[in-house]
Each structure stands twice: as structure tokens, then as C-alpha cells.
Amino acid sequence: MKRPARTPRTVLAALAAALLLGACTGADPGRAAPPAPVTAPLPAATPTPDGTLLVADFGAGSVTFVDPARGPVASVAVGTAPYGLVVGADGRAWVATAEGVAVVDTRVRTRTALIPYRSDTGPVTDGEYRGGGMGIALSPDGAHVYVGVNVPGTRGVLEVVDTAAGRVTATVPVGRRPFDVDVSRDGGEVYVTGHDSFDVTAVTADSLRPRRIEVAPYGTEGGLGSWLKPHYTAVRPTDGMLLLPFEGERLAVVDPRTGRTTVEPMTADTHQHGATVTPDGTLLVVGTGAVDPSDGRGPSLTVRSPDGTERVHPLQGPHEDVAVSRDGKTAYVTGGFTRDGYWNGITVVDLGTGGTRRLAAGDRPLGIAVL
Numbered sequence: 001m002k003r004p005a006r007t008p009r010t011v012l013a014a015l016a017a018a019l020l021l022g023a024c025t026g027a028d029p030g031r032a033a034p035p036a037p038v039t040a041p042l043p044a045a046t047p048t049p050d051g052t053l054l055v056a057d058f059g060a061g062s063v064t065f066v067d068p069a070r071g072p073v074a075s076v077a078v079g080t081a082p083y084g085l086v087v088g089a090d091g092r093a094w095v096a097t098a099e100g101v102a103v104v105d106t107r108v109r110t111r112t113a114l115i116p117y118r119s120d121t122g123p124v125t126d127g128e129y130r131g132g133g134m135g136i137a138l139s140p141d142g143a144h145v146y147v148g149v150n151v152p153g154t155r156g157v158l159e160v161v162d163t164a165a166g167r168v169t170a171t172v173p174v175g176r177r178p179f180d181v182d183v184s185r186d187g188g189e190v191y192v193t194g195h196d197s198f199d200v201t202a203v204t205a206d207s208l209r210p211r212r213i214e215v216a217p218y219g220t221e222g223g224l225g226s227w228l229k230p231h232y233t234a235v236r237p238t239d240g241m242l243l244l245p246f247e248g249e250r251l252a253v254v255d256p257r258t259g260r261t262t263v264e265p266m267t268a269d270t271h272q273h274g275a276t277v278t279p280d281g282t283l284l285v286v287g288t289g290a291v292d293p294s295d296g297r298g299p300s301l302t303v304r305s306p307d308g309t310e311r312v313h314p315l316q317g318p319h320e321d322v323a324v325s326r327d328g329k330t331a332y333v334t335g336g337f338t339r340d341g342y343w344n345g346i347t348v349v350d351l352g353t354g355g356t357r358r359l360a361a362g363d364r365p366l367g368i369a370v371l
Contacts, residue, residue, distance in 0.1 A: 042073045047107050051326070052371045053346065054106060056082035056095055058126070058336050059364030063095055063104060065371075066346065068325075068332065071360040074109045078102035081126040084136040084181070084367040086145070093369070094145045094161070096133025098124050101147055101161055106371055118168045119149050119157045128338045135181035135193065135232075136367075138163075139205070146190045146203075148178025158192050158203055158210075172208050174201040180232040184240055189256060191242060193233045196224055200233060200242060202256050213259045215242075217250045227271070227291050232321075234277040238306070245272040245285045248302065248312075266304070268312045269297045273338070274321035278328055281306035286333055288318040289341075301333055301349055313354050315347055323368045324351075336364040 042048070042065070052073070053066040058081055065074040079097030087093045087106060095102040098121070103113040121131030134156075135148040145161040156178040160170040175194015182191045183205075190203040198216040203209070214220075218228035230252075234243045242254040248268030254261045270287030277283050283304040290296025299315040301322065318337040324330070331349040336342045346361040346368070 048109060048371060050371060053332055054085065054087065054093060054369045054371055055334060055361050055365035056085045056367035057362040057364060058082060058366045060362060064362030065109060066361045072362060075362065076104055076109050076111050078104060078111055079114055080124050081130050083134045085369055086136050086138045087369045087371060088138050088142045090142065094136060094138065096136040096147050098130050098132035101133060101145060113166050115161055115166055115168065117149050117159055118171050119151055119159065121149060121151055134178050137181040137183045139183055140187040146181050148174065148181045148192050150177050156194060158190065170208055172203050172210050174210060175199045182233050182235050184235060185237060191233055191256065193230050195229050195231060198229055200254060213254060215244050215252050215254055215261060217246055217252050217263050231273045232275040234275045234283055236277060236281060237279055238281050243277065243283055245275055248272055248287055264308060267310050268300050268302045270300055276322050276324060278324055284322050284324065284331055286319050286322050288337060301331060303351060313349055317341060317343055319347060320366050321368050323370050325370060332368055334365040334368050336366040
């Protein structure tokens with residue numbers, strides 16, 4: 001539990017003032033290695049192969065379909081600054097953009113709808129602080145999409161989309177800048193991670209009643225200017241606990257029923273963003289690099305076993321989010337990153353050997369899914 005001693009309050013305040021309130025940072029990655037060759041585009045009539053990757057191009061207003069062996073094969077325009085995405089069993093992808101929730105038929109690579117938000121998110125812009133959708137999740141039965149909508153300058157909103165009707169049917173106030181949205185295994189609750197409010201809002205799916213759970217293992221001092229805030233959450237499949245990694249030092253394990261948080265040690269010593277968990281309970285966490293470049297390790301992917309043992313795979317340059325192949329042998333880590341230092345690709349990590357390779361993948365890719 002080293003961070004408070006190594007990063008005193010005065011240092012945190014100076015960093016925050018120098019680099020905008022509420023920002024996140026990462027180490028300078030330098031020049032990215034050349035990406036893999038790009039494949040020829042898929043003909044429009046060709047069904048998308050299973051195992052294709054789908055990434056949200058935050059820098060291009062599109063989603064890109066990526067052959068995991070060779071690179072991009074097709075892109076579809078979806079709307080300004082797409083952030084998170086989720087794919088249902090019916091092959092429809094739901095993409096959180098600054099303009100609304102885009103619906104993409106991944107089988108034939110076509111946008112079929114753009115569902116506007118109910119919330120007033122201001123002018124449509126791009127960049128880290130833009131208004132509009134961020135985290136997004138799908139109910140287990142596929143009937144509802146839940147999208148965390150950032151409303152600049154105030155609290156965020158959870159918007160509920162009826163997937164059959166194709167429209168927003170309800171809104172719920174949640175925390176500020178909702179980086180991530182997750183759903184309990186039984187679909188009974190929705191969890192919205194509020195980056196700038198140090199919390200997870202648990203929302204009962206039937207009544208849409210919210211309750212705030214503070215998650216701040218380093219405390220909340222610094223407010224919007226603090227660096228030690230939650231980013232992404234994973235729901236542990238064995239018991240429904242919420243797993244929130246901080247700084248490669250602390251894993252906050254939150255019981256959503258009681259709001260009680262316990263803290264377990266982590267080993268990567270790096271600022272952490274994207275997280276996902278496999279069916280067997282293995283947690284994967286993306287590290288973007290040290291907050292203070294003079295103290296802390298660089299970008300990495302942590303693979304944490306259910307028993308708490310960790311393997312830390314170094315990465316070249318900051319990354320944002322991660323997905324795992326269906327066989328559990330390969331991780332795909334997007335290089336988009338929410339701040340400067342991003343690159344236009346994916347790092348492919350062999351989870352058995354730790355070997356890595358780089359793959360071209362659209363323009364500043366953030367969210368990712370395996371089709």
C-alpha cells in the first residue's frame with residue numbers, strides 16, 4: 001500500500017493543476033512499432049467470420065472489424081467519438097457515441113440505427129471530456145442496453161434502451177463521467193462506475209432505484225483533480241463481487257449488496273484502466289504507465305488468477321481496454337487510450353507464453369469485443 005507515501009498531497013495537487021482537472025495520464029510511449037499488414041476489405045456480401053475483433057474508433061467515428069491474425073478488414077461509420085461497445089447473441093453491436101447509441105449488424109457490417117439520448121449532453125464534440133455515451137452493457141436476456149452518459153459539468157446519467165423498440169425508455173442519475181457499465185450475472189442489477197465521483201452506482205433493474213457505493217481506497221482528497229479514482233469494474237462470476245483495480249497496488253473488492261469494500265494487494269505498480277474477467281474468474285487489467293514517471297512502472301497487462309497470484313506482461317505504450325479470446329488463450333489490448341500517447345492498434349498477448357505482437361486496428365481504438 002505504497003501510493004500515499006510516494007505521491008504526497010502536494011505532488012498530486014501540482015500534477016492535477018498542470019494537466020487539467022480529473023485527467024488521467026500515462027508514460028510517454030515513444031514511437032509505436034510498425035503495425036501488421038492490413039488485409040483486403042471483406043466483400044459486403046461476405047458474413048463476418050467468428051473470432052473477428054470489433055473495436056470502437058474513438059478518433060474516427062467508426063467501428064473497425066479486425067482479423068486477429070492480420071489486421072483490419074472493414075469499417076462502419078457509427079457517430080462521433082465512439083467509446084464503449086457491446087455485442088449481443090443476435091449479432092447486433094451497441095456502440096456508445098457522442099451522438100447516441102449506434103446499432104450495427106456485425107454479420108453484414110452495416111449501421112442500422114442511431115438512437116439519440118434523452119439527456120442534454122451539450123454540443124457534439126470529441127476528446128476525453130466530451131459529452132455522450134461512455135460505458136455500455138447488455139442485459140443477459142438481450143432486452144435492454146444500459147449506457148452511461150457523460151453530462152459535462154454535472155452528474156452522469158444511466159440511459160436504458162429497449163432493444164426491441166430501439167429507443168430510450170428510462171434514465172437514472174448516476175456518478176460523474178461513467179467510464180464503465182456492468183450487469184450482474186442474473187441481470188437484476190446494473191453497476192455504473194463514476195470516475196470523477198469515486199463511486200459505483202448500483203441500479204436495480206426492475207425498479208431503476210439507484211444507490212451510491214463510494215469506492216475510494218486512497219480516499220477522495222483532491223476531488224476532480226485526484227488521480228486515484230476508479231475507471232473500470234469487472235463482476236466476479238463466482239460471487240457477484242465488483243472488482244476495481246487501482247494503480248497496480250490495490251484491488252477494491254466491493255460487495256454490491258452491503259456496499260462493503262475490502263482491499264487486496266496488486267503488484268503491477270502502474271496507473272490502471274480497462275478490466276475484464278473470464279468465466280473461471282481470471283481478472284485482466286490494463287496498466288497505462290506511472291502517474292509520476294519518476295516513480296512507478298510502465299504500461300502492462302496484469303493477469304490475476306482467482307487465488308490472487310499475478311503475472312504482469314509489459315506493454316509498449318499506454319493502452320485502454322482488453323478482451324479475451326473464446327478459448328481463453330489470447331488477450332487483445334486496445335492502444336487507443338483516453339489521453340495523449342495513444343496509438344492506432346491492438347497488442348495481442350499470448351497468455352500462455354507472455355509473447356506479444358502488434359496489430360493495426362482503426363483510429364484510436366478504445367472499446368473492444370470478440371465476435
